[in-house]
Amino acid sequence: MSMNKMMKQLQQMQAKMMKLQEEIAKKTVEATAGGGAVKVVANGKLEIVDINIDPDAVDPDDVEMLEDLVLAAVNEALRKVQELNTNELSKLTGGLNIPGLF
Template sequence: MIPGGGNMQQIMKQVQKMQKNVAKAQEEIAKMTVEGTAGGGTVKVVVTGDRRVTAVTLAPEVVDPEDIEMLQDLIVAAISDGMKKAEELAEAEMKKVLPGGLPSFPGLF
């Protein structure tokens, strides 16, 4: 018989439950969206919680054939803003599932 075997089973059940909760949270996060913007809202991107860009919207006044570099910079800035917001969203949602971070199991980890 393994000493503390009952405890180990309890810990394994907790770990499995935690894994299930994390997987469910990740699925929900992937469905969520945030909007990144640049140029005072003239460039907008939609980013999912799992950091996929799903849409880019450009205001007509930001499209200047004489200044393509500015438009490129604004698109990059809007994507960066969206990615940052998506990361913050994912972190906030995961904290709901793991409020104290990963639990510690003395003597195990």
């Protein structure tokens, strides 16, 4: 394979990667905790974009429980975004594990 051909293929893959990253950034995932008492939505850029808390989950005498539910839902949403990134990237790379891409 000539160097020019290989460079062209790398440039094409880089363009596809950038497009994929843009597409992933627009996607959202949702996670819940406490049987739906806390719902968190995150986007593909690992940003939390929405948090909903059921008013019944707010107990002034047990703030720690609510904090735990929010923490659990946020961590689950971020885990789901990482999984989304990995799954989408593997489609592009054909399952090759290329360190540092996501």
